[in-house]
Amino acid sequence: MPVLTRLIPSPVVVDISDGAMDKLAGLLADQRISASGTLAMAVSNGSGRALREKLEPLLPDAHWYTVEDGTIDSAVRLADAIRGKRYDAVVGVGGGKIIDVTKYAAARVGLPMVAVATNLSHDGICSPVATLDNDNGRGSYGVPSPIAMVIDLDVIRRAPARYVRSGIGEAISNISAIADWQLSHRVTGESVDGLAAAMARTAGESVLRHPGGLGDDEFLVVLAEALVLGGIAMSISGDSRPSSGACHEISHAFDLLYPARRALHGEQCGLGAAFAMHLRGARDDAGLFAEVLRRHGLPVLPEEIGFTPDEFAATVAYAPQTRPGRFTILEHLDLSTDQIRDAYADYAKTIGS
Numbered sequence: 001m002p003v004l005t006r007l008i009p010s011p012v013v014v015d016i017s018d019g020a021m022d023k024l025a026g027l028l029a030d031q032r033i034s035a036s037g038t039l040a041m042a043v044s045n046g047s048g049r050a051l052r053e054k055l056e057p058l059l060p061d062a063h064w065y066t067v068e069d070g071t072i073d074s075a076v077r078l079a080d081a082i083r084g085k086r087y088d089a090v091v092g093v094g095g096g097k098i099i100d101v102t103k104y105a106a107a108r109v110g111l112p113m114v115a116v117a118t119n120l121s122h123d124g125i126c127s128p129v130a131t132l133d134n135d136n137g138r139g140s141y142g143v144p145s146p147i148a149m150v151i152d153l154d155v156i157r158r159a160p161a162r163y164v165r166s167g168i169g170e171a172i173s174n175i176s177a178i179a180d181w182q183l184s185h186r187v188t189g190e191s192v193d194g195l196a197a198a199m200a201r202t203a204g205e206s207v208l209r210h211p212g213g214l215g216d217d218e219f220l221v222v223l224a225e226a227l228v229l230g231g232i233a234m235s236i237s238g239d240s241r242p243s244s245g246a247c248h249e250i251s252h253a254f255d256l257l258y259p260a261r262r263a264l265h266g267e268q269c270g271l272g273a274a275f276a277m278h279l280r281g282a283r284d285d286a287g288l289f290a291e292v293l294r295r296h297g298l299p300v301l302p303e304e305i306g307f308t309p310d311e312f313a314a315t316v317a318y319a320p321q322t323r324p325g326r327f328t329i330l331e332h333l334d335l336s337t338d339q340i341r342d343a344y345a346d347y348a349k350t351i352g353s
Contacts, residue, residue, distance in 0.1 A: 095163065119163040126149050
């Protein structure tokens with residue numbers, strides 16, 4: 001009987017540990033990603049300066065590039081700057097914007113990309129997607145996943161707490177996204193990749209059920225692992241479906257309608273996921289989401305991030321337009337703005353304040 005297998009696109013190494021950044025040169029050499037240390041290093045112009053001072057003595061043959069912002073123009077400029085320089089790999093050191101810019105630039109010049117995450121704000125650190133600002137707002141671009149993923153817990157502990165909390169909302173929202181994927185399978189016949197779904201749901205549940213918090217190293221490891229697994233799940237499915245449903249449609253709608261007032265992506269996704277669970281009638285799950293989000297200091301009501309109930313209703317009504325062709329509980333119910341407003345009043349009453 002033949003043995004059938006499939007290759008899973010994933011990093012060749014994931015290092016989540018204390019002092020992981022100090023071991024970067026040895027890790028890349030051991031994994032045969034860069035024995036010479038000839039690397040293009042991308043950092044921000046702000047906090048990236050301190051990271052460069054830390055890493056530059058350890059990587060004497062690396063060349064350093066400053067990334068100004070998270071736009072596609074910055075990604076193209078980085079690609080143009082490193083093209084033809086014979087680097088072994090491109091290394092993005094920083095938060096989500098730096099990593100997304102680096103992923104896109106590396107893909108454009110055909111080099112492997114190494115992600116060194118300095119916060120845990122979202123699952124883009126290991127995903128096959130680069131989210132970049134453009135002239136029309138914000139776009140998502142398909143790119144290869146990082147060949148290596150490095151998360152230094154010493155650095156994460158020093159990151160602003162709000163950015164780590166954001167990752168909690170992002171991870172938990174996987175559970176709502178999988179519920180949307182399965183709903184689409186039942187209603188539209190959309191195919192569900194069982195492995196990707198299992199991986200994304202397990203990642204979300206591991207964070208949702210963990211009793212620890214930001215001051216708990218074990219919890220930080222679980223959160224980091226969950227975000228990495230979410231990215232790998234997207235690589236397996238070939239799109240963002242395992243981690244993106246109504247929760248992300250709502251977040252993208254906030255970004256497009258209120259670009260100057262939007263909250264962090266994970267904050268909006270967590271809130272969107274709790275409300276989506278309420279819409280699908282999973283009241284106990286919505287209550288658990290709200291309880292966990294509150295325990296970690298994340299918003300569960302739009303007022304907590306500066307939006308009125310009317311603005312939230314308008315955002316949810318607009319949300320399906322952010323992902324044409326994607327079927328979630330929002331498309332299934334097809335509620336009017338008034339109906340969404342009523343549903344939100346019920347949600348706010350149910351979860352309390």
